[in-house]
Amino acid sequence: MGSLRQAIQASSAEDAAQAAAKPSSVAREVFMLRLFMYVIYTTQAIVVSYFPLYFLDRGYSAGQIGIIYSTGPFISIFANIIFGTASDKYRTIKKIMTLLMFGQLVMVSLLFTTDAFVIVCVIMLAFYFFQMPVNPLSDSLILLSSQFTSKPYALIRVFGSLGFAFSAFLVGQLLKWTGSAATIPLAICSIGLALLLSFTLKDYQGPKRKVDFVGFLKIIRQPSILTYFAIVLVVSIAHRMYEGFLVVTMRELGADDSLVGIAWMISAISEIPVLYLLGKYGHKFKELPLLAIASLMYALRFWLIGEISSPGWIIPIQAMHSITFGIYMVTALRYLSRIIPDEFRSSGQAVYAIVWSGIAGAISGTAGGAVYEHFGKTAFFHLATALALIASAAFWFKYYRNQDG
Structure with a gap:
């Protein structure tokens, strides 16, 4: 969070040194960054796609899995602040990234020691404490590296999407033969590799900057911004409900682990061309109508999942x-960057991250898990559908009322 502000500029001395860097050094750094992104998103593919199945096979209920799932978004609110501030204060991303990988490795290893639900919750809470800040810090590292490598952010970050897509598929194929017991050893291997790779990264640095708490408070007090974040929260809860219980739903419908991997691979690959098109042509369209359309498509996606009875139908639905998400993610941030003054931009992005990852994830995991367990799949996804429809209508209302989309 706070570390993203490091990416704005590097010191003049570092710029001079980077400008004189050898092409071979630049090529090596680009390769290592891409490999590092691939590996950390491999870990995320395992955690998102297969940890729920692992806990399901351990005998946990949908409600218990929801509670475990909600610990990550909850702790992310604090973890991002702590590690982002530490990155700003000590002007290092590499060392903090190494610490995060070591912490993840220790916590995942502890899952071998117990099946007690309360203890597992504590372990996963600690795991997410070290895992959730990885994305914003890695984004900062890529942005800072561009001044040294001259490689755009997208050309490095796309390897993360590829890592998630292909790893989700390959891990699924492997677990089909080995069973879910291999999930934790695979996670240990991917985290261990990421830990080793973290030592090879160049530690780019930006200038020290204070966290703008005054700007933060000023942002959240503006009624128009509060309205926007409220709508974002509604659709975010629906998205997190879908994301958190997709694999549970697939298992309930009779899908094996390989089909789960294919489903996640399809979703990750499908967003790549849309992200490219929005990056090139998205500025030609109004943001609020695009957000309304994306929310409407979310509603259709959730409704279809709630109605199907065969796991095979999830594959084309995942292409949605x-x-x-492809439209929503890019457009929501673009609209945010337009309605918030530059001096409060970091604070606005911080609020967005807390709403999207923290609050929405905690609500969807706890309340959503209870709904799924007591009322079943259909009612669960119909609730997500209703939330997405409410968000779509709210985006349209905000657009027609203000005509500022």
């Missing part, structure tokens, strides 16, 4: 990830 491109016109739901």
Whole structure:
């Protein structure tokens, strides 16, 4: 969070040194960054796609899995602040990234020691404490590296999407033969590799900057911004409900682990062309109508999942990830950057991250898990559908009322 502000500029001395860097050094750094992104997103593919199945096979209920799932978004609110501030204060991303990988490795290893639900919750809470800040810090590292490598952010970050997609598929194929017991050893291997790779990264640095708490408070007090974040929260809860219980739903429908991997691979790959098109042509379209359309497509996606009875139908439904999350993610941040003054931009992004990852994830995991356990799949996804429809209508209302979309 706070570390993203490091990416704005590097010191003049570092710029001079970077400008004189050898092409071979630049090529090596680009390769290592891409490999590092691939590996950390491999870990995320395992955690998101297969940890729920691992806990399901350990005998946990949907409600218990929801509680475990909600610990990550909850702790992310504090973890991002702590490690982002530490990155700003000590002007290092590499060392903090190494610490995060070591912490993840220790916590995942502890899952071998117990099946007690309360203890597992504590372990996963600690694991997410070290895992959730990885994305914003890695984004900062890529942005800072561009001044040294001259490689755009997207050309390095896309390897993360590729890592998630292919790893989700390959891990699924492997678990089909080995069973879910291999999930934790695979996670240990991917985290261990990421830990080793973290030592090879160049530690780019930006200038020290204070966290703008005054700007933060000023942002959240503006009624128009509060309205926007409220709508974002509604659709975010629906998205997190879907994301958190997709694999549970697939297992309930009779899907094996390989089909789960294919489903996640399809969703990750589908967003790549949409992200490219929005990056090139998205500025030609109004943001609020695009957000309304994305929310409407979310509603259709959730309704279809709630109605199907065969796991095979989830594959084409997962391709809708491109016109739901793909559009929503880029457009929501673009609209945010337009309505918030530059001096409060970091604070606005911080609020967005807390709403999207923290609050929405905690609500969807706890309340959503209870709904799924007591009322079943259909009612669960119908609730997500209703939330997405409410968000779509709210985006349209905000657009027509203000005509500022």
